[in-house]
Amino acid sequence: MRRTCKIKEVVEVSYVDKLLEAMTPNRKVEKLLNQKNKIDRELREIREKCNHYQQTIKQVILGEGNQVSTRWVCDECAAVVGYPTDYELNKFLRK
Ligand SMILES: [Zn+2]
Numbered sequence: 631m632r633r634t635c636k637i638k639e640v641v642e643v644s645y646v647d648k649l650l651e652a653m654t655p656n657r658k659v660e661k662l663l664n665q666k667n668k669i670d671r672e673l674r675e676i677r678e679k680c681n682h683y684q685q686t687i688k689q690v691i692l693g694e695g696n697q698v699s700t701r702w703v704c705d706e707c708a709a710v711v712g713y714p715t716d717y718e719l720n721k722f723l724r725k
Pocket residue numbers: 677680681682683704705706707708709
Protein backbone atom coordinates (compact mmCIF):
# COMPACT_ATOMS: atom_id res chain seq x y z
CA MET A 631 0.00 0.00 0.00
CA ARG A 632 1.48 3.32 -1.04
CA ARG A 633 0.25 6.42 0.66
CA THR A 634 1.05 10.03 -0.08
CA CYS A 635 -0.38 13.39 0.91
CA LYS A 636 -1.77 16.12 -1.34
CA ILE A 637 -3.58 18.09 1.28
CA LYS A 638 -4.10 21.14 -0.94
CA GLU A 639 -6.04 19.19 -3.50
CA VAL A 640 -9.78 19.11 -2.91
CA VAL A 641 -11.81 16.30 -4.40
CA GLU A 642 -15.54 16.14 -4.51
CA VAL A 643 -17.06 13.00 -3.09
CA SER A 644 -20.41 12.01 -4.44
CA TYR A 645 -23.05 10.73 -2.12
CA VAL A 646 -26.30 9.08 -3.09
CA ASP A 647 -28.93 11.72 -2.69
CA LYS A 648 -32.25 10.50 -1.35
CA LEU A 649 -34.00 13.44 -2.98
CA LEU A 650 -33.27 11.80 -6.33
CA GLU A 651 -36.19 9.51 -5.79
CA ALA A 652 -38.60 12.39 -5.33
CA MET A 653 -40.81 13.24 -8.28
CA THR A 654 -40.05 16.43 -10.09
CA PRO A 655 -42.29 18.27 -12.55
CA ASN A 656 -39.32 19.73 -14.36
CA ARG A 657 -38.27 17.49 -17.24
CA LYS A 658 -34.79 18.91 -17.47
CA VAL A 659 -34.21 18.37 -13.76
CA GLU A 660 -35.60 14.85 -14.07
CA LYS A 661 -33.23 14.11 -16.94
CA LEU A 662 -30.25 15.50 -15.04
CA LEU A 663 -31.13 13.51 -11.94
CA ASN A 664 -31.40 10.34 -14.02
CA GLN A 665 -27.96 10.99 -15.45
CA LYS A 666 -26.61 11.63 -11.96
CA ASN A 667 -28.11 8.34 -10.79
CA LYS A 668 -26.46 6.52 -13.67
CA ILE A 669 -23.11 8.19 -12.97
CA ASP A 670 -23.36 7.39 -9.25
CA ARG A 671 -24.10 3.74 -10.06
CA GLU A 672 -21.15 3.52 -12.46
CA LEU A 673 -18.85 5.14 -9.90
CA ARG A 674 -20.03 2.70 -7.26
CA GLU A 675 -19.37 -0.28 -9.54
CA ILE A 676 -15.87 0.96 -10.39
CA ARG A 677 -15.13 1.58 -6.73
CA GLU A 678 -16.36 -1.86 -5.70
CA LYS A 679 -13.94 -3.48 -8.14
CA CYS A 680 -10.99 -1.25 -7.22
CA ASN A 681 -8.44 -2.53 -4.69
CA HIS A 682 -7.53 1.04 -3.61
CA TYR A 683 -3.87 0.22 -3.89
CA GLN A 684 -2.60 3.79 -3.89
CA GLN A 685 -4.08 6.16 -1.35
CA THR A 686 -3.56 9.82 -0.62
CA ILE A 687 -4.63 12.09 2.22
CA LYS A 688 -6.83 14.75 0.65
CA GLN A 689 -9.33 17.38 1.58
CA VAL A 690 -12.76 16.17 0.52
CA ILE A 691 -16.11 17.92 0.29
CA LEU A 692 -18.73 15.98 2.15
CA GLY A 693 -22.34 16.04 0.97
CA GLU A 694 -24.59 18.93 1.90
CA GLY A 695 -23.17 22.06 3.44
CA ASN A 696 -19.91 21.59 1.52
CA GLN A 697 -18.01 20.68 4.67
CA VAL A 698 -14.36 20.08 3.97
CA SER A 699 -12.72 17.20 5.76
CA THR A 700 -9.48 15.22 5.63
CA ARG A 701 -9.64 11.60 4.43
CA TRP A 702 -7.63 8.86 2.81
CA VAL A 703 -8.74 8.86 -0.83
CA CYS A 704 -7.98 6.24 -3.47
CA ASP A 705 -5.90 7.67 -6.33
CA GLU A 706 -7.46 5.27 -8.79
CA CYS A 707 -11.19 5.64 -8.19
CA ALA A 708 -11.37 8.69 -5.86
CA ALA A 709 -13.27 6.70 -3.23
CA VAL A 710 -12.96 7.75 0.40
CA VAL A 711 -11.23 4.78 2.00
CA GLY A 712 -10.62 5.90 5.55
CA TYR A 713 -9.93 8.46 8.21
CA PRO A 714 -6.31 9.45 8.78
CA THR A 715 -5.20 9.10 12.39
CA ASP A 716 -3.62 12.03 14.23
CA TYR A 717 -0.29 10.24 13.81
CA GLU A 718 -0.71 9.96 10.05
CA LEU A 719 -1.82 13.58 9.74
CA ASN A 720 1.18 14.80 11.69
CA LYS A 721 3.51 12.56 9.76
CA PHE A 722 2.29 13.80 6.40
CA LEU A 723 1.63 17.42 7.24
CA ARG A 724 4.73 18.24 9.21
CA LYS A 725 7.31 18.72 6.51
ZN1 LIG B 1 -9.95 2.69 -5.45
